[in-house]
Every structure is written in structure tokens, then in C-alpha cells.
Amino acid sequence: MKEIKAIWKPVWYELDQTLEVGVTDKFYLDQSQNPAKFTTGLDQEGDGIEATILTITHSQLGEIKRIDTSGLSYKFYLVSNSLVQIEAEERPGFIEEGLLKGKNLSNLIFEVRLLLL
Numbered sequence: 001m002k003e004i005k006a007i008w009k010p011v012w013y014e015l016d017q018t019l020e021v022g023v024t025d026k027f028y029l030d031q032s033q034n035p036a037k038f039t040t041g042l043d044q045e046g047d048g049i050e051a052t053i054l055t056i057t058h059s060q061l062g063e064i065k066r067i068d069t070s071g072l073s074y075k076f077y078l079v080s081n082s083l084v085q086i087e088a089e090e091r092p093g094f095i096e097e098g099l100l101k102g103k104n105l106s107n108l109i110f111e112v113r114l115l116l117l
Contacts, residue, residue, distance in 0.1 A: 012093075027050075
């Protein structure tokens with residue numbers, strides 16, 4: 001088992017994989033970059049890598065326990081038990097509800113620590 005850091009940057013429109021701390025799943029990563037980068041529905045290759053998500057963090061939102069990428073808005077469930085809802089279709093990156101409501105964070109970048117199995 002090996003721990004790595006990866007960058008998750010949403011491309012919106014339900015093309016991103018849902019992420020949740022503590023969940024083991026198959027993830028698609030480009031490991032030719034350092035840190036590794038999550039790939040999306042547009043650029044996934046291969047069979048993916050089985051891993052467990054250890055942490056998800058963002059410089060302004062803080063620690064995140066789950067990112068739900070289904071639907072017209074992505075939902076970010078923070079460790080502080082707050083919910084941040086971000087538009088993912090018409091105005092990608094616009095915060096509709098929660099912390100920083102009304103701001104546009106279209107260039108969101110998250111750091112994810114994974115344990116490769």
C-alpha cells in the first residue's frame with residue numbers, strides 16, 4: 001500500500017467522479033504528473049486504480065468529507081457539517097448555498113490524499 005496526493009479539479013456537467021473520505025473505489029488518475037491528477041469522463045484511460053480516500057481539502061472551503069457530483073449542482077459536504085452547493089451546468093463554479101455563497105470559484109482545485117491498494 002502506498003499513500004499519494006492527487007489534484008481533483010472539476011470539469012462540471014456530471015463528468016467528475018463522486019469522492020468521499022473513507023470510501024474505497026476505482027479511481028482514474030494521471031500519475032505521470034506530480035502530484036497525480038484525477039482524470040474525468042472526457043479523458044479516462046485504462047482500468048483505474050483501487051484506492052481509499054483519506055482526506056479532501058480546499059484552500060477556502062477547508063476539510064471536505066464528500067463531493068457529490070450528480071445533478072445540476074455539485075454538493076460539497078464539509079467536515080464542519082456544512083453544505084456548499086455549487087452550480088455545475090449554467091454557471092459552473094457559482095456557489096448557490098453555504099460558505100462563500102454568491103461567489104464564483106470556477107477554478108476550484110482540491111487536494112486529495114489516497115491510499116493505493
